Amino acid sequence: MNDHEVNDPAPPESGVSPDFRCGFAAIVGRPNVGKSTLLNALLERKVSIVSPKPQTTRHRILGIRSSEQSQIIFVDTPGLHSGGKRAMNRHMNRAAVMSLNDADVNLFVIEALRWIDEDQRILEQLVQRGRPIILAVNKVDRVTPRERLLPYMEELSRKAHFAEVVPLSGLKKSNIAVVPELIAKHLPLSPPHFPLDQVTDRSPQFQASEIIREKLTLRLHQELPYGLTVEIERFAEEEGRLMINAVIWVERTGQKAIVIGQGGEQLKEVGRSARLEMAELFGRPVHLELWVKVKENWSDSEQALRQLGYES
Numbered sequence: 001m002n003d004h005e006v007n008d009p010a011p012p013e014s015g016v017s018p019d020f021r022c023g024f025a026a027i028v029g030r031p032n033v034g035k036s037t038l039l040n041a042l043l044e045r046k047v048s049i050v051s052p053k054p055q056t057t058r059h060r061i062l063g064i065r066s067s068e069q070s071q072i073i074f075v076d077t078p079g080l081h082s083g084g085k086r087a088m089n090r091h092m093n094r095a096a097v098m099s100l101n102d103a104d105v106n107l108f109v110i111e112a113l114r115w116i117d118e119d120q121r122i123l124e125q126l127v128q129r130g131r132p133i134i135l136a137v138n139k140v141d142r143v144t145p146r147e148r149l150l151p152y153m154e155e156l157s158r159k160a161h162f163a164e165v166v167p168l169s170g171l172k173k174s175n176i177a178v179v180p181e182l183i184a185k186h187l188p189l190s191p192p193h194f195p196l197d198q199v200t201d202r203s204p205q206f207q208a209s210e211i212i213r214e215k216l217t218l219r220l221h222q223e224l225p226y227g228l229t230v231e232i233e234r235f236a237e238e239e240g241r242l243m244i245n246a247v248i249w250v251e252r253t254g255q256k257a258i259v260i261g262q263g264g265e266q267l268k269e270v271g272r273s274a275r276l277e278m279a280e281l282f283g284r285p286v287h288l289e290l291w292v293k294v295k296e297n298w299s300d301s302e303q304a305l306r307q308l309g310y311e312s
């Protein structure tokens with residue numbers, strides 16, 4: 001099943017103009033070029049996990065940006081991996097290819113002054129699909145002196161026929177405002193698919209699990225790249241408070257000790273920062289309980305992936 005069909009589209013809003021445009025924009029690019037950061041800047045709020053380590057985005061996260069003229073449904077693709085053998089890698093590749101198929105326009109994100117073979121490979125796949133490609137040249141804040149950018153942009157323009165080439169910085173939020181306008185030009189005339197005030201079709205449970213995973217990833221640095229996932233077991237409202245119980249699944253007993261940390265400090269700190277962010281996101285106090293459990297070699301087994309909801 002196509003992820004976009006999970007939620008029935010909302011009935012068309014009354015009163016939208018006949019020039020209204022709506023469609024799907026895939027955010028594509030190799031790991032760590034800054035796709036999640038850019039998406040968050042485009043949506044003006046945080047919906048997708050951001051971390052300094054590559055390949056942290058496992059799920060396709062749909063962010064929605066609506067204005068009076070358009071509704072852009074962003075698909076944040078996992079990194080297109082080269083040659084991954086484990087089940088998780090296969091899943092990620094399938095997900096990436098699926099969102100390329102869905103998109104009306106591709107926002108291809110690269111790093112300023114850094115074009116490598118993997119960028120070339122992704123560009124070739126995009127060109128084959130024949131959909132418009134908007135090239136987002138990210139991280140321009142790192143370019144010094146600024147004059148180096150212009151010849152680089154000219155060089156890029158010769159690599160393919162891009163609909164647009166935009167230098168920007170997702171982190172510094174510079175030159176971001178123009179991007180939705182450029183994307184909207186390439187979307188079909190259509191009424192909005194979702195209510196205009198909706199920014200994501202992900203459930204609050206999913207968002208809660210992503211917040212926990214992000215806090216873990218930030219604290220654990222190199223120690224647990226793929227080896228953990230988060231499952232929400234309870235998500236209930238009681239007397240104005242959200243009661244959330246979550247299990248952090250790891251692959252090995254040794255990793256369990258790492259996640260918990262000495263005297264439980266690590267886990268306590270993860271819980272504290274996750275709880276604060278959830279309280280802000282959901283607009284009410286949160287009571288969060290975290291457990292760490294071992295699921296042997298889960299990321300190697302298709303069946304275990306399915307149990308945890310990574311079906312594609």
Ligand SMILES: Nc1nc2c(ncn2[C@@H]2O[C@H](COP(=O)(O)OP(=O)(O)OP(=O)(O)O)[C@@H](O)[C@H]2O)c(=O)[nH]1
Nearest residue numbers: 032033034035036037052054055056057169170171
């Ligand atoms: N200097 C600078 N750093 C950036 C910019 N955008 C993102 N970064 C950093 O680049 C790193 C990767 O950013 P992400 O947004 O997680 O990258 P991603 O492409 O979504 O990564 P994957 O999930 O691995 O595919 C983080 O450390 C960001 O802070 C930018 O405009 N300028």
